[in-house]
Amino acid sequence: MKNILSCIVTIITLSFLTTNAQGRKVSQSYETYEYTAITCRSHSASITDFGGVGDGKTLNTKAFQSAVDHLSQYSSDGGAQLFVPAGKWLTGSFSLTSHFTLFLHKDATLLAAQDLEEYLVLKALPSYGRGRDAAGGRFASLVFGTNLSDVIITGNNGTIDGQGSFWWQKFHGGKLKYTRPYLIELMFSDTIQISNITLIDSPSWNIHPVYSSNIIVKGVTIIAPVKSPNTDGINPDSCTNTRIEDCYIISGDDCVAVKSGWDEYGISFGMPTKHLIIRRLTCISPYSAAIALGSEMSGGIEDVRAEEITAYQTESGVRIKTAVGRGAFVRNVYVRGMRLHTMKWVFWMTGNYKAHADSHYDPHALPEITGINYRDIVAENVSMAGRLEGISGDPFKGICISNATISMAVKHKKVMWMCSDVEGVTSGVDPKPCDLLDGKQEKMDGGCEFPSDVLEIDNVELKSCSYQMN
Structure with missing residues (x-):
């Protein structure tokens, strides 16, 4: 009888414990993060699953690379996402994989390691022939990838901190043998999304897609001191089908710099940047441009569409x-x-940007600058309306400016327009442009041209995705 009672008690106890455990399981709290992306993932993991420690001191380079390498097994099975939770995650350079999402929590910060040994040295880009800072190679970017497909770097406005002052001091002191790392660089890749993150204090350029296609950069904030060296914001370089929108940039160089290779190396490589959309860009860069085309443009730049551009100082x-x-x-x-608002020049073109990769460039290789259209522009507190300098014997042609109102600063330059070796037309521009832009053109009533067709990259829609963390 005692054995029977003991069994009954045991069964009741086990039943209670099982029910209680199930109840606890059901009541567990899960945090869900919603985001939009070109592709959602079937598999997920956290950097903490691979030994990552977010204390700002522990080096996590191996943890990040191990996580990416492990998750690469799911590339053909719905892909994977790596979640970086709140914390400060010190890391050196690591490489991504295809069909992969790197997701940063809003309170997560990737801290770039201040140790040269944490960055591989790569060969110079073939379209450049040398590094930008030095004749040798270049340090790999903090977040790097090559020959990839379907790569997403996103979050709910998490941060990548390049801790750039370490690199800027070495650069100014001439103590670097190689070009400084960028924060994000993806090479020879297709289908890229970089969105909803904040990048601060990059050692050099911030975002550099190169030799790549079908790229969306959206909702990115980039901040660096305005006197920091070469901290360009977003640099599409020999890329096709790129969409940059809703970005806010303060930098020590051009906010968006469009490139395609340098001198004879870019000519030989022959890969242009084309079909580029830039919209709703806000820029502050007292020593550079909101958008720059070049100077490294030796593969060509074609079909650039920029609209709703705001720039201060x-x-x-x-x-x-x-x-x-x-x-x-x-x-x-x-x-x-x-x-x-508060500009040195509204319009600036120069054919005299003499920085060369080396002394072997072809002096007979003249650039063709044609079909440059500006319309619907309001500028205030401007020192000089335009400085347009073509190349003797190789004028910049087909310049069109319409519906532009420029209010000059109290202490503006006496000469409001400076023009040489350019040809173009204007309509409704104040103050009156230089005579070289006084050509006649029919059908100027509608202003300068802006295409009405829709580029392929604009048809890409982002899906609603989520990550659930225990």
Whole structure:
């Protein structure tokens, strides 16, 4: 009888414990993070699953690379996402994989390690022939990838901190043998999304997609001291089908710099940047441009569409930089809806940007600059309306400016327009442009051209995705 009672008690106890455990399981709290992306993932993991420690002191380079390498097994099974929770995650350079999402919690910060040994040294880019800072190679970017497909770097406004002062001091002191790392660089890749993150104090350029296609950069905030060296915001370089929108940038160099290789190396590599959309960009850069085309443009730049551009205390609006030896072209550029305040120049083009990769450039390689269209522009507190300098014997042609109202600063330059070796037309521009832009054109009533067709990258819609963390 005692054995029977004991069994009954045991069964009741086990039943209670099982029910209680199930109840606890059901009542467990899960935090869900919603985000939009070109692709949602079937598998997820946290950096803490791989030994990551977010105390700002523990080095996590191996943890990040181990996590990416492990999750790469799911690339053909719905892909995977790596979640970076709240904390400060010190890391050196690590490489991503295909069909992969790196997601940063709003209180997560990736801290770039201040140790040169944590960055591999890569060969110079083939379209450049050398590093930007030094003749040798270059340090790998903090977040890097090459030959990838379907890569997403996003979050709910988490941060990547480049801790750039360490690198800026070495650069100014001439103590670097290689070019400084960027924060994000993806090479030879297709289908890229970088969105809803904050980048601060990059050692050099912030976002550098190169030799890549089908790229969306959206909702990104980039901040660096305005005197920091070469901290360009977003640099699409020999890329096709790129959409940059809703970004806010304060930097020590161009907010968006469009590139395609340098002198004879870019000419030989021959990969242009084309089909580029830039919209709803806000820029502060007292020593550079809101948007720069060049100076490294030797693979060509074609079909750039910029609209709803706002700039404060920025040296120039949309600037074209090139030189003898660059070759190639900048053509079919369309800009509308610029709102500018406190500018040195509204319009600036120069064919005399003499920085060369080496002394072997071809002096007969002249760039073709044609089909440059600006319309619907309001600028206030401007020192000089325009400085347009083509190349002798190789004028910049097809410049069109319409519906532009420029209010000059109290202490503006006596010469409000400076023009040489350029040809173009204007309509409804105040103050009156230089005579070289006084060409006649029919059908100017509608202003300068802006395309009405829709580029392929604009048809890409983002899906609603989520990550659930225990």
